[in-house]
Amino acid sequence: xxFLEYLSDPSTQRELISQTLDHIYLTAVxxxxxxxxxxxxxxxxxxxxxxRSPILSVVSTLLTIPSLALFAIMIPIIGIGAxxxxxxxxxxxxxxxxxxxxxxxxxxxxxVIESAKGMGMSATKRLWKIELPNxxxxxxxxxxxxxxxTVGIAAIAALVGGPGLGQEIFTGIRRIPASGSLESLLGGTxxxxxxxxxxxxxxxxxxxxxxPRGIRE
Amino acid sequence: MSDxxxxxxxxxxxxxxxxxxxxxxxxxxxxxxxxxEAPAVDRLSLKIPKGEIVVFVGPSGCGKTTxxxxxNRIIEPSSGHIIIDNEDVTTIDPNQLRRRIGYxxxxxxxxxxxxxGDNVATVPNLLGWDKERTRERVDELLDxxxxxxxxxxxxxxxxxxxxxxxxxxxxxxxxxDPPVLLMDEPFGAIDPIxxxxxxxxxxxxxxxxxxxxxxxxxxxDEAIKMGDRIAILQEGAxxxxxxxxxxxxxxxxxxxxxxxxxxxxxxxxxxxxxVREVELTDDALTGREDxxxxxxxxxxxxxxxxxxxxxxxxxxxIRWLRTPDLRQQQRPLTEAGLPARAIVEPQATxxxxxxxxxxxxxxxxxxxxxxxxxxxxxxxDDIILAIQTMRDTEAEFYRAAKLSDPDDEVSA
Amino acid sequence: MSSTLTPPxxxxxxxxxxxxxxxxALGRRARRARIVHYLGMPLFLLAVLLALYLWVQGQELDSxxxxxxxxxxxxxxxxxxxxxxxxxxxxxxxxxVPLGIFATRPGTRRFAPxxxxxxxxxxxIPSLGLLALLYYLFRTQPALPSTGTFPVVVGLVAYxxxxxxxxxxxxxxxxxxxVLEAGKGMGMSQRRVLRRxxxxxxxPVILAGVRTALVLNVGTxxxxxxxxxxxxxxxxxxGFQLRRNVVLVTGAVLVAVLALLVDYLAGLIExxxxxxxx
Numbered sequence: 001x002x003f004l005e006y007l008s009d010p011s012t013q014r015e016l017i018s019q020t021l022d023h024i025y026l027t028a029v030x031x032x033x034x035x036x037x038x039x040x041x042x043x044x045x046x047x048x049x050x051x052r053s054p055i056l057s058v059v060s061t062l063l064t065i066p067s068l069a070l071f072a073i074m075i076p077i078i079g080i081g082a083x084x085x086x087x088x089x090x091x092x093x094x095x096x097x098x099x100x101x102x103x104x105x106x107x108x109x110x111x112v113i114e115s116a117k118g119m120g121m122s123a124t125k126r127l128w129k130i131e132l133p134n135x136x137x138x139x140x141x142x143x144x145x146x147x148x149x150t151v152g153i154a155a156i157a158a159l160v161g162g163p164g165l166g167q168e169i170f171t172g173i174r175r176i177p178a179s180g181s182l183e184s185l186l187g188g189t190x191x192x193x194x195x196x197x198x199x200x201x202x203x204x205x206x207x208x209x210x211x212p213r214g215i216r217e
Numbered sequence: 218m219s220d221x222x223x224x225x226x227x228x229x230x231x232x233x234x235x236x237x238x239x240x241x242x243x244x245x246x247x248x249x250x251x252x253x254e255a256p257a258v259d260r261l262s263l264k265i266p267k268g269e270i271v272v273f274v275g276p277s278g279c280g281k282t283t284x285x286x287x288x289n290r291i292i293e294p295s296s297g298h299i300i301i302d303n304e305d306v307t308t309i310d311p312n313q314l315r316r317r318i319g320y321x322x323x324x325x326x327x328x329x330x331x332x333x334g335d336n337v338a339t340v341p342n343l344l345g346w347d348k349e350r351t352r353e354r355v356d357e358l359l360d361x362x363x364x365x366x367x368x369x370x371x372x373x374x375x376x377x378x379x380x381x382x383x384x385x386x387x388x389x390x391x392x393x394d395p396p397v398l399l400m401d402e403p404f405g406a407i408d409p410i411x412x413x414x415x416x417x418x419x420x421x422x423x424x425x426x427x428x429x430x431x432x433x434x435x436x437x438d439e440a441i442k443m444g445d446r447i448a449i450l451q452e453g454a455x456x457x458x459x460x461x462x463x464x465x466x467x468x469x470x471x472x473x474x475x476x477x478x479x480x481x482x483x484x485x486x487x488x489x490x491x492v493r494e495v496e497l498t499d500d501a502l503t504g505r506e507d508x509x510x511x512x513x514x515x516x517x518x519x520x521x522x523x524x525x526x527x528x529x530x531x532x533x534x535i536r537w538l539r540t541p542d543l544r545q546q547q548r549p550l551t552e553a554g555l556p557a558r559a560i561v562e563p564q565a566t567x568x569x570x571x572x573x574x575x576x577x578x579x580x581x582x583x584x585x586x587x588x589x590x591x592x593x594x595x596x597x598d599d600i601i602l603a604i605q606t607m608r609d610t611e612a613e614f615y616r617a618a619k620l621s622d623p624d625d626e627v628s629a
Numbered sequence: 630m631s632s633t634l635t636p637p638x639x640x641x642x643x644x645x646x647x648x649x650x651x652x653x654a655l656g657r658r659a660r661r662a663r664i665v666h667y668l669g670m671p672l673f674l675l676a677v678l679l680a681l682y683l684w685v686q687g688q689e690l691d692s693x694x695x696x697x698x699x700x701x702x703x704x705x706x707x708x709x710x711x712x713x714x715x716x717x718x719x720x721x722x723x724x725x726v727p728l729g730i731f732a733t734r735p736g737t738r739r740f741a742p743x744x745x746x747x748x749x750x751x752x753x754i755p756s757l758g759l760l761a762l763l764y765y766l767f768r769t770q771p772a773l774p775s776t777g778t779f780p781v782v783v784g785l786v787a788y789x790x791x792x793x794x795x796x797x798x799x800x801x802x803x804x805x806x807x808v809l810e811a812g813k814g815m816g817m818s819q820r821r822v823l824r825r826x827x828x829x830x831x832x833p834v835i836l837a838g839v840r841t842a843l844v845l846n847v848g849t850x851x852x853x854x855x856x857x858x859x860x861x862x863x864x865x866x867x868g869f870q871l872r873r874n875v876v877l878v879t880g881a882v883l884v885a886v887l888a889l890l891v892d893y894l895a896g897l898i899e900x901x902x903x904x905x906x907x
Binding site for chain 2: 109110111112113114115116117118119120121122125130133134212213214215
Binding site: 061064065066067068069070072073075076145148149151152153155156158159160161166169170172173176177181182185186188189192193196197200 | 752753754755759764765768851862869874878885892
């Protein structure tokens, strides 16, 4: 019941809404950048066998570095605030996107590519009209995983001065076991989960709209 | 069966023996793959006459597919030249080249994310046709390959059967009306019954379109059926023999060709010769159902025939009658004797005729014209005689040809 | 369309020949590649540590910095960090792998999609929130120990449980159905199929699970200091709070090096223990 009181307090509401908006920002911006970068790196890794292994091992190494360390290392370079978090989260989001772009492009039937070639489509046209549309479901799944990953990890940014719902959790942690701390922990955590669910639904909708009907599951 | 007899393709021996204008010419075409000692295709030279189907056939790894894919430069030749319609296309922009060449592959490669109509419209779109013209063309082509445009235009490839997809593949290749078509085992992944139907339909279509077609298969029977000419390739795409199906069957150039064509070459021949090309027994004894029994009986007794063929008023064969059948008075003539079976039309192949005879347990086939009117008889002996005659005359012809021009060897 | 119907043509032959030649070329380069493969990461990490050491040595440390970055403190935090990682990894594997096997048996298989779905949804739970809530529980329930390693290990296990369970199940589900059917067809009992076919084929899956658990836990253990568990996260946080970048960077680099080292070692183990031919 204390939790409902907490939620109905206007100042908490204001706080949570503003932190949620920050959290969305902290998720959407890195994912958007990672999509652009990851698409490029993925296409590059697909095209060039020499670059494939270096690209994939660098992006997977990035994901191995603990988030707190990556956030912290950005601070001397970028300063305190949303900046280091955005850069670090972008690096995290790269792996699922790059990996799925590569495997999505590899999953396109060779016969489809050869027939496109045989009809005189240029390499650029083939990429945009044939390969990417057919790889898109796999790529979108990667972007979705990257987003869920980012939503969760973004909470940790609060430990080193970043914005978002992690701040509410962090506030709770500092007060444990005092009264009110549980409400903050629950509030921050549940809103993050809620956000993840909303993003998931968003991706479902994006899939509906953007995946051509001929290749939809 | 009816498909076979109705699909009247260009007569094999007559027209193909004198090649007309050359549409595709390969000059010393060679492909070396990196890290491979022997070239996959070694100085292949070949002329494909306008409007003909030339089939590249040979065992696995002989370089037939590589040779085909060099024509539209999906595989770039290491050396040599490709001339299409008097233009050297070896170094022009490959994408421009490919838009002028229809391309059909075994796996079809329809674009799964596009509707059938958009698949067919690919090349017209690349060529920048206006919407109305493209649309009309798409509908026309779907119609040509036997798919109702209203039903199929908006469907996706996965909603079609394998045979239907291959029809779309052919329609897509024909979209911009290219003079040249390359087909790489186009019917290879389709079940035998559908394949046979698609082959016949395609031959009928080709009869109208008169495209110049290079066609790859590993199946000699398909080669014989589809080809105006067959190029039998050995390893390195060495041309073992390049000739009409008849020449290859009756006069294989060497042991390799003989082995590849395999046993049953004579039986394969039967598929090439049509009933109208052999001499029929046209003095058979016939009677008409409106003549009276006594007249018929006397005519039979005076002839050296043991049976007579009874025709109806339209001269369509109905019964075989022997003397005892004519003596009996109880049964009407139309029910006497034996039914006339094994009826074939002149454009049926000897193979069809033989099959009809075996099916009808008759030693003789009755040949009728398009309206079913009796034309003559063809018996088993006639078929065997026909084979022997053709063999002898052709063998003699080639012996003579070789003597008169010792350099005229079929070579790569 | 089935490509098996197509006979291997010149192109295919060429491709194979080329592959063979490349193999030979690889053989020549193999030794160099193996050295890079085995020594590349350790050498890189060593170089990073050396660079960190030289950089810190080159700085004029003020008293706070000097007090925070002592070899003793860092070593003890590293020990705590490793202990947390190992404990939580062992516990989570003991719980999740058997449960994963149990949940993919014929009788229970119908629950598998639901559990895997739950595992996917579990990705959405933020580690910080989960650890904090569990810690709150330990602190507010007098019956539970509220200090030391225990609450944090429970948090780490809770966080890595679903991913490991999910991976185990997906891996086991992927064991080729035909292989299983062949096993049954030869008259092997259910248990024998599991022991002789499924588990050996699942070894790579389990080993991958070990690696994932280690990497997840070593990362999450950086948050342990918030809940009295210590670890190298403390140094990062001190550096941030004290506005001392030398401290912050030292902590961050050490955490990163430790995580990469753990991942590298787990990779080696994975490689060595995976049955040949898989």
